[in-house]
Amino acid sequence: MADLPDWLRLQKALSVEAETGFNDLQGHQKRFSEFLRDSLRVSPANLPVIDQERWITLSQDFDKYSALSFAQRQHLIADTRRFLQQSRQLLEKPRPNVAKEPNATKFNQRPKTKSLTAQVNNLYQSGHPLDQPLTYLKGMGPKNSERLAKLGLYTVRDVLYYYPRDHLDYARQVKIRDLKPGDTVTIVGTVKRCNCFNSPRNAKLTIFELSLYDGTGTLKISRFFAGARFRNRGWQERQKRLYPAGATLAASGLVKKGKYGITLDDPDLEVLGDAQEPIDSTTVGRVVPVYPLTEGVPAPLVRKAVVAALPAAVEIRDPFTTALREEYGLIQLPVAIAHIHFPPDSDTLTLARRRLVFDEFFYLQLGLLSRRQQQQSQTQIHMAPTGKLIDQFYEVLPFKLTKAQSRVVQEILVDLQQSTPMNRLVQGDVGSGKTVVAVVAILAAIQAGYQAALMAPTEVLAEQHYRKLVEWFNLLHLPVELLTGSTKTAKRREIHSQLETGELPILVGTHALIEDPVKFTRLGLVTIDEQHRFGVAQRAKLQNKGESPHVLTLTATPIPRTLALTLHGDLDVSQIDELPPGRKPIQTTLLGGRDRNHAYDLIRREIAQGHQIYIVLPLVDESEKLDLRSAIEEHQRLSDVVFPEFQVGLLHGRMSSSDKDAAITTFRNRGTQILVSTTVVEVGVDIPNASVMLIEHAERFGLSQLHQLRGRVGRGADQSYCLLMSSSKSETALQRLRVLEQSQDGFFIAEMDLRFRGPGQVLGTRQSGLPDFALASLVNDQAVLELARTAAEKLIQQDSSLDQWPLIQKELNRRYQKLMGGAIFT
Template sequence: EILFNSSLSVQEILSKDVLEKQKLISLNKALKYIHFPKTFSQLENSKKRLKFDEHFFLQLFMAYRKTKLRKIKTDPLTIVGDCFNTLVSKLNFDLTNAQKRVIEEIHRDLKNNTPMNRLLQGDVGSGKTIVSILVSALAVDNNSQVVLMAPTEILAQQHYNSFKKLFDHAKVKCLLLTGKMKKEERGIIINDLISGDVSVIIGTHALIQPDVVFDKLSLVIIDEQHRFGVKQRSVLLNKGEHPHFLAMTATPIPRTLSITYHGDMDLSIIDELPKTRLPVTTKVVEPNRIPKVHNFIKSEINSGRQCMVVYPLVEESEKSDLAAAENAYLELSNTIFPDYSVGLLHGQMKKAQKDKIMGDFSKNIINIIVATTVIEVGVDIPNATVMLVEHADRFGLTQLHQLRGRVGRGNFKSYCILVRRSINQNSLERLKIMEATNDGFLIADEDLKMRGPGEFFGTKQSGFFRFKIANMINDGDIIRKARKVAFNTIKIDPMLKSSKNKTICKILNAEYKHLIKELMVSS
């Protein structure tokens, strides 16, 4: 209170023009009123000002990074040639208007002599993979190499199968690199990369090892980017001379979170599902209804379809969770479905085992697959029509939505059955959202509100946000206004060298030095 009544003042960092336009009180008043407000209005105004400042500095960093990226020069990829045209001619379906629009947006970036830095968002089943294939073909047409990194071996294998199937038509060499390959096989692939003999390489974290060297890498694609750390992305980008960068995610990100977290990237959204894609029917069930569910699964299998049963697994090292999946596999295969072929899939298996299980499942040799969340992304079995998720209350909504996306990929009506074993009200409300909608963006919004940004993004991204009072879930309007002011500030004074921005520059460096070190990956 002594401070409140004293004549001490804090230096203002925003101009009078900004304060007036944004209807903000001074920083001096905000710091006083946040501790000793005399009215509710004073408290709200102080919170608004302090939130604005926190969002402003993050957006300022994003604007600074975006401006710096645009000063970097790279080789433009202007040619649309035989590879692209051959692949398009071999498609046995029509691209959606959203896919066509997104390919045009990406091509526009590739034709520039500054590196693309774009995020491609699309709900499960919207067709991101074919977009990445056709964009890669544009790079190949310009005598360049392409790398696509995926977070799991299953997803990398799935991408490789899709890429190779099409690129074979254009006689373009496409290879797969994973960590569990034999030394001799790996050596051949690396030599092909160095010589430029291979144009497209797909793989896991194995791609960021020091011995992986490219002849002319011009396009880097990272799928499910939030599953990787910033340093991993940086290492991959540094394997080329300022390559174009495309991040892809099937996790729909709410708009306010997108401009906060990916504020330095251009955004493309595939907001349209293929017309042939049938909506998946979702049902939440109590454990006492499991026998009926098992009978339903039998009827689907008798009709020639297949089923996936998923158990939660927080970490692959969690033996109790792994044991639950293994025990379920034994019970299902020996007791409940003895007349059907049941397989088990989890992350601890060797690659050869996983490949055999997935191969047999794709050929319908295996009717039911019991798995951990290793199948969350990358499994594309059009004949699978039932997804049964055990302990569904232990999953986040976005993760459940990803799992649901593993069915409904063919021409058959599909179902997602969520078994609720926790009886608290919160779990019921969350699972009811899954029943009510198939809209991934709506689900992402709800998931974010319930779990917060830390859990939403996972441990890889912890430490990114250092807010004391700001809240990216509820501050949408403030974020948009702070972003506009921040980007305008950098537009006028890109290096923050003017005397009026001296304090702003000092605070930015102090608050965001951890980001400036880690995120300036393309400079």
């Protein structure tokens, strides 16, 4: 075996480079990048093949370190630190034996005691297949099966795939004198005293008390039962007889410190024959699964069902061959399923979880790639990369495209020439110029004789796009129309008619575009802005208004790679990573309540210089439940008390479309100096003269949303400011907000937002189509996601139909439908 890397030295070098500002630090003999390049040139021999390849790739990346931007260096170092940690864990743990298929005898050696194995086998009536109902399991009669159905558990297979949401590690046995608050432990001792009685202070409460001694100290354990039936003396005497004085008892639970000293919080208890006897329990003295529950379904019932079903896991056929498992360092599927429920130790749990997380990511990625292949096999629409309209557009543009814009335009035009429909996502930070790029694609469609549609999530954003397109397309003598929920009936009919005759080449709008009366003659390009704000079905409905049109989606909400792969794994991704020249970084400052007057002084100075101000609040109306300023209330206060010398406008989502448009138009025309608003200004409002963005209760917003709001200023050549007002005392909340002070990089901010809040809150699970994973975490399992994506790509390249992999194809259809709510092959 090759010498293992000096992990400590590598991690220390990465840490020092990050702390000193990513400046490629000069060491005694080499620069930082040279040291990393040379250290990663040869990978450890015992790593899976795919990880060895990644090791070499990182070495090549550090060879180009000096040419990378600041943000690219940040991302490379973060990725390398995660990857090295994962590699070290793989190498320092015993390598799972994946060469042999499991058999029933070895598989059932899962528990640490033979008696528990026998107990498990006795509970299960052998010989029933995985898809039999739960009533076929011993101890799971009709009543219990009906209760488990509330969790969606109907068959033996359902129970096996009902993974725990967490585990409590009670496998560590300690002495009473060594108990520390916060630990989960097991102690074994002798019962000194046990009592059960009615509370003298609360007539509805029954108290159970037990005193345990293990030679090093005494522990008092208490339980509380509320209800009339527990006041029954017969029930109380039975509890005392369960734990008689002198009995040897094992207790497992969370160590807590209360006003009466150290204790175990609501522990699981098990009486033993003697202190040397092995603990034979599904909860005490082992790693215990914690399952998602619902009302009427207690944890012991779920555990009992799992124990009864576990022997049937040997009937699960692993779709992965031995070669596949060895390549990616995975244990066998039946073993992983057994050990995710009742692992003998935490290391085994880690290996089991890694295999099952890999499976969740793998089948999702395989489904997305299969869907992409299906889309690419559809009717082709060819569009020329050059033409009169595009040339004229470049001539009327008052500025030159940035290098990043030109690169992305070229990628789009190449797609439009292909024999398969384009499906491309363009990510770009606020103000990077995505609309101009989209217009080139729209003109390519129009000059090829097709129509184009541009859909935005809000009327404000749709109107913003419409105004820009009118400004440019008037010079090109092309008609443009806007269709929203506020469009008058007569105008709506006129638009419908012009679409059907083909007179109207481009239609901009909101969800109104997907309504049934909207019919295109020859729809060739669909452009969707901020696409994560639309549901999957809504996006598909617009695409279905043409015959396999090209699809271009835009987002000003930078999405971390893990989310992009999960949501957009079937798309090609382009990135506009350069702002137009002349833009200055926005000076961002976190302020407390005492700094409010300083903020107001800055606002007065900026207005005196002819600039304008946004003040954003999280609420429209005053809330009785939340002590937050509201837009309406604050507008009144600012107008009357703070800035009576200035014109203060108001904008919020409950205003009619015409009132919203009037408020924005007045602000754009400098009729108001200050615009008090809710997050309706988050996207689409483009006022280059605005130089200050003051955000009240900033802790109530996500980082990506704050970055979007900040992007409403800094759109001109003058210095702009973003003031984050927060009265929060939470250090976590303030730490989040300081990320905005330190970085202008939308992708870095999105990554940090993902870590702080999780993907559901960052995107909004329902609208984004984010899959609901049973185990996988997009925050903590990034390396496994990358590995699963690579595996899926290799498999699709080898056999796009998956005919060579019938078990994988079958599992793909089952899992993908469950994750994404629909079949892949439709």
